[in-house]
Amino acid sequence: MKKLVFLLLTTFAGLVFAQSLTGAGATFPYPLYAKMFDEYNKLTGIKVNYQSIGSGGGIRQLSERTVNFAGSDAFLSDEQMKDIKAKTGATVLHIPMALGAVVPTYNLPGVSKTLNFTGPLLADIFLNKVKTWNDPAIQQLNPDAKLPPLPITVVHRSDGSGTTFIWVDYLSKVSREWAQTVGRGTSVQWPTGLGGKGGRLVAGVVRQTPGAIGYVELIYAKQNKMPHGAVQNKAGRFVLASLAATSEAASVVLPGDARVSITDTASPSGYPVAGFTWILIYDKLELVTKSEAEAREVVKLINWMLTDGQKIHETLDYGALPDVADARAKSLLSRVTYQGKPIGKEIVGN
């Protein structure tokens, strides 16, 4: 009994006294963030509460100023940036945090070789223009594979997601027809195919359906041991997705605010269907924090995620930021102020 009372007391005391920060947003990096925040809590005693409600929800909560930071798989459009600027007078900083790769995965009985795809071919498949697996367009890229005359069943995400954003962003870049008729967004009007809710179910439907092709995050393909194809990048190489090739995709020149899609990367050994996931914060932290101390904790947390936190990425199959991107992320973080005080610069140190 005494033990129980003690336990209860410490639990509640913990809730009351421990400092806590809140964030909300993207589900894709949630396993990574959860692990990071757990480690950070052990190190500093600071609790970080991250609600994985989706990028859209995170952005909404940030613009309502109910969270310290948001996680997002898609960057804000110029229009959205302007809206928030008008509403709050602050700019939203996009701090890249991790990289994810999206791979085409398929279920072809009897084909054990890894298939090669090009961007335009993937777009044609998802536009329902290439309808069977033994289509010359596929055979030509895979001369050694014995492709069955199976009809292609396209499987896509039915829920809005950052994975979809990266996938259709890539298709928009490599196919003009895709860009004009479908476009890019977290959910789009799909020309064909079945929709599965969540990466796990897309993987599930592909596995259950002979002749299916879908797209999932590299993590799911790896965990489920599903075959995934190599995709030709801008330099003409067929690259099979891996953590190294994903990180490589981001070692290109980034624009000042890091709001950039790195699909169809110019990096010669980079995997072309990859993207950042960002932490979004206001450059004027007094909007979402109650004290300077709290604002400092937010900056310290994100700074830690960009330094020691990056070591966690590989253990969980996320791509770590390459040096260029990490330096850019830190210089963005150093722009943070609290009532005019340059706390970002003080903490990040440049």
Next chain:
Amino acid sequence: MTRSLTRGPTSFMYRMLGDRFFAAFVVLLASGVVALALLMAWELYQGGSEPIRRFGFFGFLTGTEWDPVIAKQFGAWPYVAGTLVTSLGALALSFFPALAAAIYAAEYAPRWLASIINYLLDLTAAVPSVVYGLWGIFVMAPWLREHLYLPAYLLAAEKVPGLLPFLGNPTGYGMLTAILILAAMIVPFTAALARDAISLVPQAQREAAYALGATRWEVMLLAILPLSKGGIIAGAFLALGRALGETMAVTMVIGNSHKLPYTLFGPAATMPSVIANEFTEAVEQIHLDSLIALGFYLFLVALVLNLLAGWVIRRQMQLTKGVL
């Protein structure tokens, strides 16, 4: 204490006021339910007023484009149609088997078997829909594809190729799978209420019918079903409501494509499924508002369907009564 309440000067106040208080209390609670429903409808309407204004009340209802990216055009018709077809299909498929199960459990089965059936019915009603969904996606859909859809499709291709456009691509994930899984999910609701209604029919009714020389079947038809129809209708309503609002299991097996025209085996989408799918990542205001508006229309569809179903079933019952 009791004396002073039932007799003497306070008794009048106690009797009258106590009753009044209780009546007022009950009215308050009941109106709370009504107020909640109205408030919900109002809130949904408010939240979705922008797309309703922009596309028009009927324009939004009958629009077939749902494109949050290029055209930013939103129309609910594919989802409304999907909801109607799956829910009504599931109700039609499940109603008579459920009724038969209820009759068997209440009237025919020996007590030990009836108690097992009852227990299982209540148990299946409590299984979370995500479990149905997972089972649907990994077991039922592949099985249906191999043993029902593909053979049917091949047979049709051989004998009546004209049917093929109506059958659609037999991948296993689509409209018919959603209808079947919904039917399985709502059987316990219809059956449990029908069973309770049947066992509430007074024994004297049965005995009277037997005394008139009725067979077991006639007893059922003359004495039991007419008296228990209220409960049976209520069960069907409850089941229909559940089917209309069912999200998770349907989303997992229906294939989530709003491309019209729908086919029997091909993918489709329903209103709750698209709300669940797109709500979290709807970044643009008009997209979010359209999803809320869809919620409002779902509310209306449920209302209209309930009114309609009530009318149809009541009429049907009157017809059978007339025949008898």
